Amino acid sequence: MASSEGSAELSIEGVGKRFGDVVALDRVSLKVAQGELLTILGPSGSGKTTLLKVVAGFETPDGGTVKVGGTDISALPPAKRDIGMVFQNYALFPHLSVKTNVAFPLEMRNVAKPEIDRRVSEALAMVELVGYEARLPRQLSGGQQQRVALARAIVFNPRLLLLDEPFGALDRKLRETMQLEVRRLQRRLGLTTIFITHDQEEALVLSDRIAVMNKGTIQQIATTTEIYEHPANDFVADFVGESNIFHGTISASGTVALDGGGSVTVASDKPAGAKVGVLMRPERFGTAGTNLFNGEVIESVYLGTSFKLRLAVEGGRELLVRQPARGALPAAGSRVTVGIEPDAIHVF
Numbered sequence: 004m005a006s007s008e009g010s011a012e013l014s015i016e017g018v019g020k021r022f023g024d025v026v027a028l029d030r031v032s033l034k035v036a037q038g039e040l041l042t043i044l045g046p047s048g049s050g051k052t053t054l055l056k057v058v059a060g061f062e063t064p065d066g067g068t069v070k071v072g073g074t075d076i077s078a079l080p081p082a083k084r085d086i087g088m089v090f091q092n093y094a095l096f097p098h099l100s101v102k103t104n105v106a107f108p109l110e111m112r113n114v115a116k117p118e119i120d121r122r123v124s125e126a127l128a129m130v131e132l133v134g135y136e137a138r139l140p141r142q143l144s145g146g147q148q149q150r151v152a153l154a155r156a157i158v159f160n161p162r163l164l165l166l167d168e169p170f171g172a173l174d175r176k177l178r179e180t181m182q183l184e185v186r187r188l189q190r191r192l193g194l195t196t197i198f199i200t201h202d203q204e205e206a207l208v209l210s211d212r213i214a215v216m217n218k219g220t221i222q223q224i225a226t227t228t229e230i231y232e233h234p235a236n237d238f239v240a241d242f243v244g245e246s247n248i249f250h251g252t253i254s255a256s257g258t259v260a261l262d263g264g265g266s267v268t269v270a271s272d273k274p275a276g277a278k279v280g281v282l283m284r285p286e287r288f289g290t291a292g293t294n295l296f297n298g299e300v301i302e303s304v305y306l307g308t309s310f311k312l313r314l315a316v317e318g319g320r321e322l323l324v325r326q327p328a329r330g331a332l333p334a335a336g337s338r339v340t341v342g343i344e345p346d347a348i349h350v351f
């Protein structure tokens with residue numbers, strides 16, 4: 004999806020925020036295109052929530068601007084920003100019915116009563132909660148409560164939707180269902196959305212693009228496949244997916260001499276002498292290949308569709324390998340040979 008200057012719906016430019024000695028945001032810039040779902044993925048404390056609060060207007064940045072549709076909204080109070088929000092623990096009003104909860108943003112905007120009824124019904128239909136209008140939040144499951152929160156966030160047709168770990172408290176199965184529902188709804192309404200998570204699988208399922216954050220800075224912004232296949236650095240490679248990361252020097256065209264000995268053949272046009280990182284995803288290994296590794300199984304786990312093996316290979320290295328589950332699970336102590344092709348290795 005395009006995210007050029009012209010089509011950027013949300014534009015965050017050089018936003019910084021400190022809390023005492025802690026740099027929560029270090030001049031963060033990013034753009035979100037109209038109708039795009041951008042996930043901000045990062046470990047705890049990386050600055051995700053602070054960034055969202057700056058966009059929503061709950062936190063004043065030390066510097067930088069936030070623009071929506073090209074207009075600087077930095078000086079607007081939260082209620083004037085036209086943003087729908089759902090948080091992990093964004094409690095619904097406990098004493099108000101589902102219907103009254105969802106109607107709230109419309110009441111605040113002095114929308115006429117018949118129009119409120121119409122829009123609340125529409126929003127509840129979208130989150131599949133028709134028939135629950137009269138219930139109180141405590142009479143709903145966690146997933147249903149988050150659906151009400153979602154209905155309340157979209158009922159006034161906001162310009163932006165911000166979701167901060169909205170399914171963090173739900174069990175895995177429900178979480179997966181809700182992810183797909185949010186994605187469908189977001190696409191259908193064409194809502195420009197930022198979704199925060201520390202769960203890489205959730206980010207891969209949901210996003211048009213992912214921004215990976217660490218220590219207040221954006222490490223990489225790219226499509227899901229780009230982030231997984233071509234991570235920009237060690238942090239991204241390690242944080243998204245399982246990985247084997249080694250370091251070395253390009254010694255000749257297509258060869259990396261690994262620090263600590265040994266070499267691998269790669270498909271990279273980086274010049275000789277360049278210091279590089281080498282990423283081999285566990286699932287890219289087979290039983291043969293241009294680069295062969297003989298090793299002893301340290302640990303083996305049966306995962307239904309695959310075997311996950313930890314191998315001790317030459318040069319004191321460990322390799323994590325996934326293979327389709329066929330035949331017997333290799334026992335700890337047994338020796339195996341695995342291989343990987345140059346074009347399955349990412350050099351960064």
Ligand code: ATP
Pocket residue numbers: 022025026027045046047048049050051052053054201
């Ligand atoms: P999590 O996934 O745990 O919610 P996060 O990536 O959302 O983490 P933030 O909540 O944005 O991270 O916090 C970024 C950093 O700023 C952290 O070191 C945090 O302790 C600090 N921080 C956030 N809010 C405040 C505050 N009000 N006062 C002081 N420090 C704060």
